Amino acid sequence: MSNPVYHHIEGAPVQVGTRVVVGSSLDETFDEARSGQTGTVDHLEYAAGCGEAFPGDPMIGVRFPDGHVDGFWIEELLVLRTTRSGLRGVRVLPYRGAPVRSRFGALWPRLHGLVTRQW
Numbered sequence: 001m002s003n004p005v006y007h008h009i010e011g012a013p014v015q016v017g018t019r020v021v022v023g024s025s026l027d028e029t030f031d032e033a034r035s036g037q038t039g040t041v042d043h044l045e046y047a048a049g050c051g052e053a054f055p056g057d058p059m060i061g062v063r064f065p066d067g068h069v070d071g072f073w074i075e076e077l078l079v080l081r082t083t084r085s086g087l088r089g090v091r092v093l094p095y096r097g098a099p100v101r102s103r104f105g106a107l108w109p110r111l112h113g114l115v116t117r118q119w
Contacts, residue, residue, distance in 0.1 A: 004043035004061060011055035014041050019080040020062060022072060031070060038080070039064040045071060 008015055018041045022034045044058040048071070052058050059071045 002045065003047040004045050005058075006043050009044055009055050009058075012044055012058060013056060013074040014044075014060060014077070014079060016041050016043060020060075020077040021080060022062065023076050023078055025073070025076045027073075027076075030076065034064070034070055037064055042069050 006016055014020065019038060020041060021038050022036065024030070024032070024035050039062040041060055042063040043061040045061060046052045046054050046058050048059045050059055057074070060074060060077065061069050061071055062077070063069045
């Protein structure tokens with residue numbers, strides 16, 4: 001059963017409209033073709049039947065520039081922080097007691113220039 005939420009949810013790890021970069025995952029359903037791509041959170045899903053929990057562990061629908069929407073867990077995403085002057089870098093979100101950054105070993109070399117240049 002699908003019931004996407006398109007509005008602010010207090011306690012959710014990200015909100016609709018947040019810019020993210022797809023990292024990597026050991027999940028066999030993860031689409032490696034999306035690794036390293038930037039998108040925008042389109043919706044949060046709490047009833048897809050994949051073990052979601054309200055409010056802190058939704059499946060996160062990310063819309064990409066090609067218009068396609070794919071679902072990811074927060075551990076598979078890096079959240080981009082923006083300020084008045086534009087993109088500033090990657091905000092590391094703590095998740096289940098461990099920083100998200102530690103879960104993306106393979107992605108960091110690809111993003112290293114982006115992150116260090118913008119901080």
